[in-house]
Amino acid sequence: xxxxxxxxxxxxxxxxxxxxxxxxxxxxxxxxxxxxxxxxxxxxxxxxxxxxxxxxxxxxxxxxxxxxxxxxxxxxxxxxxxxxxxxxxxxxxxxxxxxxxxxxxxxxxxxxxxxxxxxxxxxxxxxxxxxxxxxxxxxxxxxxxxxxxxxxxxxxxxxxxxxxxxxxxxxxxxxxxxxxxxxxxxxxxxxxxxxxxxxxxxxxxxxxxxxxxxxxxxxxxxxxxxxxxxxxxxxxxxxxxxxxxxxxxxxxxxxxxxxxxxxxxxxxxxxxxxxxxxxxxxxxxxxx
Ligand code: G1P
Numbered sequence: 001x002x003x004x005x006x007x008x009x010x011x012x013x014x015x016x017x018x019x020x021x022x023x024x025x026x027x028x029x030x031x032x033x034x035x036x037x038x039x040x041x042x043x044x045x046x047x048x049x050x051x052x053x054x055x056x057x058x059x060x061x062x063x064x065x066x067x068x069x070x071x072x073x074x075x076x077x078x079x080x081x082x083x084x085x086x087x088x089x090x091x092x093x094x095x096x097x098x099x100x101x102x103x104x105x106x107x108x109x110x111x112x113x114x115x116x117x118x119x120x121x122x123x124x125x126x127x128x129x130x131x132x133x134x135x136x137x138x139x140x141x142x143x144x145x146x147x148x149x150x151x152x153x154x155x156x157x158x159x160x161x162x163x164x165x166x167x168x169x170x171x172x173x174x175x176x177x178x179x180x181x182x183x184x185x186x187x188x189x190x191x192x193x194x195x196x197x198x199x200x201x202x203x204x205x206x207x208x209x210x211x212x213x214x215x216x217x218x219x220x221x222x223x224x225x226x227x228x229x230x231x232x233x234x235x236x237x238x239x240x241x242x243x244x245x246x247x248x249x250x251x252x253x254x255x256x257x258x259x260x261x262x263x264x265x266x267x268x269x270x271x272x273x274x275x276x277x278x279x280x281x282x283x284x285x286x287x288x
Contacts, residue, residue: 003146003208004051006044006127009113010037011057011104016256027131028062031264032272036255037063038092040131045097047142049127052099053120055113067092067099109227111217118214125149130205134264137250144248145208148182154242155209155234157185160252162202164194170202171231173245183245185238190224190231201245204252213237
């Protein structure tokens, strides 16, 4: 069975990017020429996901508009014979992709956001993608994880090694390596201090989860930061099911931070087919 559905938690307030996010969702901030959320949706689509479930909140209308048809724009581009641009606009939502929106009325945490998608997911494995984490991989990171899911038939968490001083930013896993890239997880802790962290394997914002996790999240009290944590739900799931951590191949940009967001913009601009060469020349001539 492949992974057909994904949850995108997009109800967060984006306070780290104020004032840019005062009237605009942080997920709509562009990296070069595409909003962050579109990168995550394209990654899911490339991994075979066709049902995109957005867990939204107030002020998130622009995300719905982005994945809707823009009739006036399409007619204008068609009349002007701007075929390339028309294709760019139309490719945002391929015909076989479905977008569904569910509201998270209160920001009670990532675990709670995922729980809001329970009815739409039903009893099948699903993906969770955090758009803040912009992932670049070949094949795309979620596609790599789907391959792992096919092999292990269990929940798969994307992980990377993080510096000791950054363990407080991540869910941290520990366990036994079953091969170079895969760990049989025995422990997961949300945002531990460097002293208490069980390892330096930090969870990046990509998950494939079995539906059993819903039941576990629902039973969790509030955790770190007073929030219902997805990590705590996964920790409970571990007692019943196998969970694997997968060291993905690729690069993660932490677009939840200004530094990561700027790095993503610079590096993706350098790789951009139209802008790359001139942008490189510009940077080389920049007097620093
Ligand atoms: C969330 C998760 C954390 C994970 C991280 C990845 O934290 O709670 O376990 O490691 O995403 O980006 P947040 O960054 O939302 O605080």
